[in-house]
Amino acid sequence: xxxxxxxxxxxxxxxxxxxxxxxxxxxxxxxxxxxPYEEQGLILPNGDINWxxxxxxxxxxxxxxxxxxxxxxxxxxxxxxxxxxxxIHHFRNMQECMQRYPELYPQExxxxxxDRPEANSAPDSAEDPPLTPQAVAGPAGSPAAxxxxx
Amino acid sequence: MLKxxxxxxxxxxxxxxxxxxxxxxxxxxxxxxARLPAHVPTAHMATGPARGGGENQLYVLLVGxxxxxxxxxxxxxxxxxxxxxxxxxxxxESRPHRSTKxxxxxxxxxxxxxxxxxxxxxxxxxxxxxxxxxxxxxxxxETTEPPQEPSxxxxxxxxxxxxxxxATEPAAAGSPAAxxxxxQADVTExxxxxxxxxxxxxxxxxxxxxxxxxxTASFAAARSIRAxxxxxxxxxVTDEPDLPYMRPPLSKELWFSDDPAVTDTLRFKQWNGKERxxxxxxxxxxxxxxxxxxxxxGGVAVLTGKKVVHMDVRGNxxxxxxxxxxxxxKCLIATGGVxxxxxxxDRAGEDVKQxxxxxxxxxxxxxxxxxxxxxxxxxxxxxxxxxxxxxCALGRRSHDSGLEVIQMFPEKGNMGxxxxxxxxxxxxxxxxxxxxxxxxxxxxxxxxxxxDQLEIKLKxxxxxxxxxxxxxxxxxxxxxxxxxxxxxxxxxxxxYRVNAELQARSNIWVAGDAACFYDIRLGRRRVEHxxxxxxxxxxxxxxxxxxxxxxxxxxxxxxDLGPDVGYEAIGIVDSSLPTVxxxxxxxxxxxxxxxxxxxxxxIRSESETEAVASSAVASPTPxxxxxxxxxxxxxxxxxxxxxxxxxxxxxxVFNRMPIARKIIKDGEEHADLxxxxxxxxxxxx
Numbered sequence: 097x098x099x100x101x102x103x104x105x106x107x108x109x110x111x112x113x114x115x116x117x118x119x120x121x122x123x124x125x126x127x128x129x130x131x132p133y134e135e136q137g138l139i140l141p142n143g144d145i146n147w148x149x150x151x152x153x154x155x156x157x158x159x160x161x162x163x164x165x166x167x168x169x170x171x172x173x174x175x176x177x178x179x180x181x182x183x184i185h186h187f188r189n190m191q192e193c194m195q196r197y198p199e200l201y202p203q204e205x206x207x208x209x210x211d212r213p214e215a216n217s218a219p220d221s222a223e224d225p226p227l228t229p230q231a232v233a234g235p236a237g238s239p240a241a242x243x244x245x246x
Numbered sequence: 247m248l249k250x251x252x253x254x255x256x257x258x259x260x261x262x263x264x265x266x267x268x269x270x271x272x273x274x275x276x277x278x279x280a281r282l283p284a285h286v287p288t289a290h291m292a293t294g295p296a297r298g299g300g301e302n303q304l305y306v307l308l309v310g311x312x313x314x315x316x317x318x319x320x321x322x323x324x325x326x327x328x329x330x331x332x333x334x335x336x337x338x339e340s341r342p343h344r345s346t347k348x349x350x351x352x353x354x355x356x357x358x359x360x361x362x363x364x365x366x367x368x369x370x371x372x373x374x375x376x377x378x379x380x381x382x383x384x385x386x387x388e389t390t391e392p393p394q395e396p397s398x399x400x401x402x403x404x405x406x407x408x409x410x411x412x413a414t415e416p417a418a419a420g421s422p423a424a425x426x427x428x429x430q431a432d433v434t435e436x437x438x439x440x441x442x443x444x445x446x447x448x449x450x451x452x453x454x455x456x457x458x459x460x461x462t463a464s465f466a467a468a469r470s471i472r473a474x475x476x477x478x479x480x481x482x483v484t485d486e487p488d489l490p491y492m493r494p495p496l497s498k499e500l501w502f503s504d505d506p507a508v509t510d511t512l513r514f515k516q517w518n519g520k521e522r523x524x525x526x527x528x529x530x531x532x533x534x535x536x537x538x539x540x541x542x543x544g545g546v547a548v549l550t551g552k553k554v555v556h557m558d559v560r561g562n563x564x565x566x567x568x569x570x571x572x573x574x575x576k577c578l579i580a581t582g583g584v585x586x587x588x589x590x591x592d593r594a595g596e597d598v599k600q601x602x603x604x605x606x607x608x609x610x611x612x613x614x615x616x617x618x619x620x621x622x623x624x625x626x627x628x629x630x631x632x633x634x635x636x637x638c639a640l641g642r643r644s645h646d647s648g649l650e651v652i653q654m655f656p657e658k659g660n661m662g663x664x665x666x667x668x669x670x671x672x673x674x675x676x677x678x679x680x681x682x683x684x685x686x687x688x689x690x691x692x693x694x695x696x697x698d699q700l701e702i703k704l705k706x707x708x709x710x711x712x713x714x715x716x717x718x719x720x721x722x723x724x725x726x727x728x729x730x731x732x733x734x735x736x737x738x739x740x741x742y743r744v745n746a747e748l749q750a751r752s753n754i755w756v757a758g759d760a761a762c763f764y765d766i767r768l769g770r771r772r773v774e775h776x777x778x779x780x781x782x783x784x785x786x787x788x789x790x791x792x793x794x795x796x797x798x799x800x801x802x803x804x805x806d807l808g809p810d811v812g813y814e815a816i817g818i819v820d821s822s823l824p825t826v827x828x829x830x831x832x833x834x835x836x837x838x839x840x841x842x843x844x845x846x847x848x849i850r851s852e853s854e855t856e857a858v859a860s861s862a863v864a865s866p867t868p869x870x871x872x873x874x875x876x877x878x879x880x881x882x883x884x885x886x887x888x889x890x891x892x893x894x895x896x897x898x899v900f901n902r903m904p905i906a907r908k909i910i911k912d913g914e915e916h917a918d919l920x921x922x923x924x925x926x927x928x929x930x931x
Contacts, residue, residue, distance in 0.1 A: 120924035157472035
């Protein structure tokens with residue numbers, strides 16, 4: 097049973113697990129997915145990419161930001177069967193750029209780059225996947241995310 | 247022009263006389279001839295076609311000659327000015343340069359100036375002579391301080407000569423009379439190159455995005471700008487010697503590091519074993535200020551060790567402490583603040599001040615780390631976030647080193663201004679178990695130095711002897727630029743007063759600790775937390791690139807009091823508000839350690855805002871079985887203002903911040919907060 101006590105203006109309630117078993121009847125206001133003030137996910141309501149999404153870390157703003165944006169935009173708009181297959185040269189540019197900044201984009205094994213087109217075909221869904229740089233750029237894996245995340 | 251006029255005035259009576267004379271002559275001839283000529287010459291200017299009489303011709307000649315003389319004179323003067331100006335530039339150019347690049351940039355700077363002054367010379371020579379005599383007298387006329395960029399460029403011509411002594415900036419800065427025209431002269435001077443500060447030779451004189459301050463808010467803004475404006479050129483100016491870094495580890499993780507070289511590397515190991523630096527990005531992320539103007543895809547440049555001392559809002563430019571001027575299109579002020587000091591220490595002698603640390607920067611961490619290894623006793627004055635965190639960190643160390651750690655504050659318990667009393671008391675007991683001697687309800691009366699030890703005398707008579715003091719008594723927001731920029735400072739909260747979109751004036755935004763902003767949900771406030779700096783910096787960056795969004799995503803904050811107890815909070819968390827706390831018993835799984843292991847990040851706001859999907863969901867390592875006998879193991883505390891929840895603390899309950907944020911955003915009156923508490927599932931992990 098829950099137990100309640102008051103200390104001046106502060107109220108203290110102790111609850112057991114059973115007390116909280118019943119679903120809450122607190123009412124929350126429904127969120128407007130098109131609210132312009134809200135923080136947007138990776139894909140904006142109009143279909144564009146939100147380059148400022150925290151999920152991208154520093155990918156779009158670093159020294160290779162321009163190449164990353166090109167590559168990812170191309171991938172995003174790709175209608176090919178193997179998504180992003182026509183964007184290979186963009187990804188190559190990006191990889192070349194990233195290789196010049198090993199500190200920022202720690203390099204993993206090179207064979208990962210060939211896996212990229214296959215890997216990219218997976219997360220193409222309507223909902224925003226919290227995008228990992230790994231899905232987009234083979235060499236820059238999750239350590240980069242940890243590194244570049246502020 | 248003046249000469250012409252005086253000459254004209256002299257001639258006027260003669261001219262009138264000549265015309266009447268002329269008419270009389272005609273009338274006489276008319277009378278004589280009994281026949282009027284075709285038309286009587288009406289009285290008009292003697293500069294009209296010469297009629298009758300050599301006198302007229304003489305007058306015309308005289309006037310013409312004078313005008314011509316005046317024209318020749320003004321032309322000569324202006325040409326002479328330009329010649330002297332060019333000579334001066336050549337002289338400056340001939341001074342030793344660092345590289346040829348500088349020479350080309352200066353030449354580029356002069357090139358627009360020279361045609362400008364030439365253009366001035368050709369149209370009406372009469373108009374250009376006033377600037378010449380004005381320049382001679384070096385009159386500090388307010389009217390010659392035009393806000394537009396183009397006209398000042400023509401001023402440097404005469405403006406250059408008003409400088410009493412040429413090269414050195416102190417001299418240039420020292421001539422107060424020429425102050426209004428000074429900035430214009432300075433612009434070309436700094437571009438032309440100066441003897442004193444060699445590096446400023448290569449500094450950009452214009453930055454499209456200028457960020458004043460190199461902390462968390464500034465870096466977040468830089469990143470935001472770069473993400474939204476492709477190829478943006480961002481210049482960060484900071485008076486610190488370091489690149490942008492995050493502050494929370496300075497009072498937490500860095501102290502728990504096993505690495506003896508931590509003060510050099512500034513790397514900390516997160517609970518999941520992943521290591522990272524406190525710097526947001528390594529140096530290779532940035533470009534140098536010199537490269538900024540020419541970088542193909544733009545970039546972020548950081549100018550360290552330079553302070554902005556003056557801001558000219560009308561002219562859209564700032565002046566640094568070495569007199570360099572940088573103009574901007576959009577400017578962010580993210581100057582943060584300076585730690586406050588106790589008045590009694592401020593007034594105390596030098597020997598006391600030497601033994602006092604005001605903690606905020608990397609250097610403060612390094613020096614405190616060093617000091618804490620050598621002394622026997624240290625006292626922290628202040629019971630808020632920083633004071634308590636440092637006390638816990640030093641208390642941990644005391645287990646090995648035998649260091650005596652004392653913490654004193656005026657409140658009854660740690661975090662007395664944040665936590666409701668029962669929780670503050672509970673927390674204080676926790677801090678004590680970390681090895682800290684707590685002296686609560688302590689008001690410092692005086693601090694003196696006696697035989698190499700500090701003696702802190704309290705108002706109630708207690709005396710505390712210690713070797714070193716850390717004052718953690720608040721932050722004074724840095725509003726140094728308010729006066730020169732004409733920006734409003736908030737009297738209630740301190741800091742620059744900005745609107746809901748963080749804008750102070752057109753093209754000027756303020757973010758981070760220094761911003762007193764309007765929060766649509768919670769009202770006007772100023773927030774001194776890390777996540778707020780990130781959120782407000784990001785927002786400012788978005789608005790600098792045209793987003794026009796208000797502060798809406800509520801920032802959070804967190805604190806760890808030792809590795810076993812921690813909390814996350816959001817909104818207005820003020821202990822003077824009525825609170826409702828809903829608690830359950832804590833188990834070993836509900837500690838900050840476990841939370842970070844699960845989410846794979848060390849900084850809790852990171853796990854929230856970055857939402858990195860690839861976060862390693864580590865297999866739960868068996869945590870030591872610690873049973874909390876206290877009542878307040880884990881729970882949710884709601885802070886109410888007029889029956890609306892304005893603040894929430896998640897006490898030992900993690901990764902539920904989005905729900906808390908939602909409740910605050912809704913701003914609804916909830917009849918039963920226990921029902922709201924159910925949303926947090928506090929009994930689960």
